Amino acid sequence: MSSVLIKNAQIITMNSREEIIHGDLYIEDDIIKQVGGDLGSETDQVIDAKNKTVIPGFIQTHIHLCQTLFRGQADDLELMDWLQKKIWPLEASHDEESSYYSAMLGLGELIQSGTTTIVDMETVNHADAAFQAMAESGIRCLSGKVMMDMGDDIPELLKEDTAKSIQQSVDLLEKWHQYDNGRIQYAFCPRFVVSCTEELLTAVRDLSKYYNVKVHTHASENRGEIKIVEMQRGMRNVVYLDKLGLANENLILAHCVWLDDEEKRIIKERGIKMSHCPGSNLKLASGIADIPDMLDMDANISLGADGAPCNNNLDMFNEMRLASLIQKPKHGPTAMDARSVFRMATIGGAKAVGMADQIGSIEVGKKADIAILDLFKFHTYPSYDVDPISRIVYSATRADVDTTIINGKIVMEKSNVKTINKELVLHEANKSIKRLLKRIPSIAKV
Numbered sequence: 001m002s003s004v005l006i007k008n009a010q011i012i013t014m015n016s017r018e019e020i021i022h023g024d025l026y027i028e029d030d031i032i033k034q035v036g037g038d039l040g041s042e043t044d045q046v047i048d049a050k051n052k053t054v055i056p057g058f059i060q061t062h063i064h065l066c067q068t069l070f071r072g073q074a075d076d077l078e079l080m081d082w083l084q085k086k087i088w089p090l091e092a093s094h095d096e097e098s099s100y101y102s103a104m105l106g107l108g109e110l111i112q113s114g115t116t117t118i119v120d121m122e123t124v125n126h127a128d129a130a131f132q133a134m135a136e137s138g139i140r141c142l143s144g145k146v147m148m149d150m151g152d153d154i155p156e157l158l159k160e161d162t163a164k165s166i167q168q169s170v171d172l173l174e175k176w177h178q179y180d181n182g183r184i185q186y187a188f189c190p191r192f193v194v195s196c197t198e199e200l201l202t203a204v205r206d207l208s209k210y211y212n213v214k215v216h217t218h219a220s221e222n223r224g225e226i227k228i229v230e231m232q233r234g235m236r237n238v239v240y241l242d243k244l245g246l247a248n249e250n251l252i253l254a255h256c257v258w259l260d261d262e263e264k265r266i267i268k269e270r271g272i273k274m275s276h277c278p279g280s281n282l283k284l285a286s287g288i289a290d291i292p293d294m295l296d297m298d299a300n301i302s303l304g305a306d307g308a309p310c311n312n313n314l315d316m317f318n319e320m321r322l323a324s325l326i327q328k329p330k331h332g333p334t335a336m337d338a339r340s341v342f343r344m345a346t347i348g349g350a351k352a353v354g355m356a357d358q359i360g361s362i363e364v365g366k367k368a369d370i371a372i373l374d375l376f377k378f379h380t381y382p383s384y385d386v387d388p389i390s391r392i393v394y395s396a397t398r399a400d401v402d403t404t405i406i407n408g409k410i411v412m413e414k415s416n417v418k419t420i421n422k423e424l425v426l427h428e429a430n431k432s433i434k435r436l437l438k439r440i441p442s443i444a445k446v
């Protein structure tokens with residue numbers, strides 16, 4: 001048995017009463033055993049959290065670890081050009097080693113900025129190497145290989161045979177689903193309607209039901225994408241997914257920037273989990289999702305940074321700040337206050353992954369997924385009479401994350417990620433992207 005005692009902290013619980021308390025927090029193995037009060041000091045590891053703030057670890061519900069190596073390679077493009085001219089050729093050029101280091105680079109960034117759970121979408125090939133990286137890093141995750149069996153301008157190496165795509169997904173599921181007592185889970189990842197046949201999508205529907213796993217895909221991100229879907233399928237994304245029987249509580253839908261009223265109603269009524277990606281939606285010029293409207297409808301909304309080449313960070317502090325600020329000019333200053341955004345980043349994410357009884361808040365009996373922030377800084381003071389959640393959403397940055405604990409394990413301490421060799425990963429990241437770019441001279445910059 002291992003134990004961790006965090007002493008003298010300000011604890012932002014995000015329990016149902018959203019209590020903020022001062023005191024200690026005791027963890028045994030992977031579980032939070034006690035919250036609040038003075039709990040002594042008789043444990044393996046004691047963390048002095050005087051002047052520090054303990055929060056539930058962030059849950060990012062839309063990430064592409066396979067794209068982290070492409071940071072800076074695909075700036076200033078709209079979605080379909082971004083995919084066809086840059087991202088698909090780059091993904092096609094991946095090998096096992098580059099997939100592993102792409103994942104490790106992203107995981108280092110995520111853990112260092114206090115993210116403890118991700119919903120990740122890998123590329124067509126080499127997803128096994130990314131799972132290996134996720135296993136070693138200690139992150140909690142739902143991930144799967146992307147599936148794409150139709151579409152224009154797709155490189156040969158990404159073009160999948162339908163049956164093979166399904167078989168490879170099931171093989172990965174059999175290998176990785178429930179790894180390390182459920183820390184890793186499999187999710188089926190059809191890329192988006194544009195690149196998936198109806199045969200593939202209906203198979204995914206049946207398999208997700210059979211294995212009781214999530215389906216993670218993109219929808220209604222960009223107006224050009226929606227036009228293609230309307231031409232191909234004769235209807236809009238969410239209506240089509242509903243017609244196929246994919247619109248249910250196991251569906252995690254990234255973006256949803258351009259929804260009509262019928263699609264909004266389907267999302268709410270079917271319990272679809274919407275992953276809002278404000279940074280990516282701005283950088284790809286996709287638009288601004290109508291989140292205040294969806295929150296009024298009581299839809300489940302969570303946050304994700306998407307991939308490094310369309311953001312270009314995997315930083316929940318950025319996403320929270322943007323999620324709040326971008327709505328204010330249109331909806332007024334009280335729209336998307338700090339608390340609404342912080343809920344989306346924590347308990348909203350936990351609901352999205354179907355784990356609200358296990359993560360997303362600091363409560364006795366829940367998994368110990370926690371970030372400790374050092375807000376004793378010029379940029380976060382004064383603290384007197386300031387709402388602690390306002391300090392986190394509007395003033396703090398990822399550099400304020402001191403410690404990250406996932407599944408009861410201290411994976412980062414004093415801002416050093418213990419499960420990932422930073423020097424090696426940065427060096428290998430450069431080596432890998434250099435190798436990949438050599439394989440695709442047509443997109444290399446001069």
Ligand code: GUN
Pocket residue numbers: 064079083087191192218221280306307310
């Ligand atoms: N739509 C289909 N694939 C992708 C992707 O990789 N990233 C984003 N942002 N949107 C997509």
Ligand code: FE
Pocket residue numbers: 062064218254306307
């Ligand atoms: Fe995406």
